[in-house]
Amino acid sequence: MTDNQCRPLRIGAVSYLNAKPLVYRLAELAPAAELKLDYPSRLADQLAAGELDVALIPSIEITRNPSCKLISDACIASCGPVLSVRLYSRVHPGKIRTLALDVGSRTSATLVRIFLSEKYGVQPELAPLPFGKPVEASECDAILMIGDRAMHVPEEEFEVVWDLGEEWYSWTGLPFVFAAWAARTHVELGELPDILSEARNQGVEHLAEIAAEEAPKLDLSPELAENYLRNNLHFHLGSAERNGLRLFQDLATYLPPGGIDIVQRHYVSTR
Numbered sequence: 001m002t003d004n005q006c007r008p009l010r011i012g013a014v015s016y017l018n019a020k021p022l023v024y025r026l027a028e029l030a031p032a033a034e035l036k037l038d039y040p041s042r043l044a045d046q047l048a049a050g051e052l053d054v055a056l057i058p059s060i061e062i063t064r065n066p067s068c069k070l071i072s073d074a075c076i077a078s079c080g081p082v083l084s085v086r087l088y089s090r091v092h093p094g095k096i097r098t099l100a101l102d103v104g105s106r107t108s109a110t111l112v113r114i115f116l117s118e119k120y121g122v123q124p125e126l127a128p129l130p131f132g133k134p135v136e137a138s139e140c141d142a143i144l145m146i147g148d149r150a151m152h153v154p155e156e157e158f159e160v161v162w163d164l165g166e167e168w169y170s171w172t173g174l175p176f177v178f179a180a181w182a183a184r185t186h187v188e189l190g191e192l193p194d195i196l197s198e199a200r201n202q203g204v205e206h207l208a209e210i211a212a213e214e215a216p217k218l219d220l221s222p223e224l225a226e227n228y229l230r231n232n233l234h235f236h237l238g239s240a241e242r243n244g245l246r247l248f249q250d251l252a253t254y255l256p257p258g259g260i261d262i263v264q265r266h267y268v269s270t271r
């Protein structure tokens with residue numbers, strides 16, 4: 001018995017610019033499915049709760065959730081600077097005592113904690129950075145921001161700014177996978193894995209069009225948006241990406257449990 005025998009597949013995708021190449025024409029390629037867009041952390045919670053059948057979720061959530069499995073070779077990855085995942089710190093990283101984490105994130109929220117713990121022996125007190133708030137709204141020593149809002153450079157001058165894709169690549173020499181398609185284990189997927197690859201292939205062939213359409217909505221130049229999609233990101237989960245993902249997931253197991261998960265799950269679900 002599958003979870004979805006008598007109804008359309010419910011698919012959730014990240015609402016940010018970085019996911020547009022993965023959903024370009026997906027509605028046409030999977031006309032029977034219902035497609036909704038949301039923040040990554042919310043998608044992970046909705047998939048775990050059975051409110052979605054398939055979702056583009058933060059990569060860390062794939063191992064964390066035993067009822068989910070990776071189903072596609074389409075992903076959001078970088079091999080060097082990613083541009084849209086940044087840590088802004090008002091102090092030297094070794095002196096970070098309080099850290100605000102973008103409530104849309106799970107993967108980058110974990111990655112920044114790995115860097116601080118592994119490289120600086122620092123395990124800061126965690127706080128949420130709510131949706132829609134700028135970095136200046138937080139009084140924490142450091143702030144992690146992801147997605148569309150992280151593509152705008154804040155006015156405040158910071159002691160240190162990290163691009164997390166760049167930090168990961170210079171530390172490990174591996175690509176970093178931010179998000180990937182996952183499904184609940186008992187969902188009947190049919191042709192969907194192939195359709196997700198095809199949607200990605202079509203999206204990657206139309207990056208200039210996607211950038212031209214999306215950039216004005218985000219107050220970005222089409223050139224910056226296209227360069228981001230074309231050169232900062234890539235969308236194929238190959239063996240190097242799998243190695244990067246495995247290393248990241250292994251490192252995450254050494255972090256102290258709890259903390260932000262409790263704060264964030266409550267925060268994300270109630271707003």
Ligand SMILES: C=C(O[C@@H]1C=C(C(=O)O)C=C[C@H]1O)C(=O)O
Nearest residue numbers: 040058084105106107108147178
């Ligand atoms: C590159 C990005 O990847 C995103 C980062 C995620 C995370 O940190 O949990 C989840 C989904 C991705 O869309 C970004 O949003 O800037």
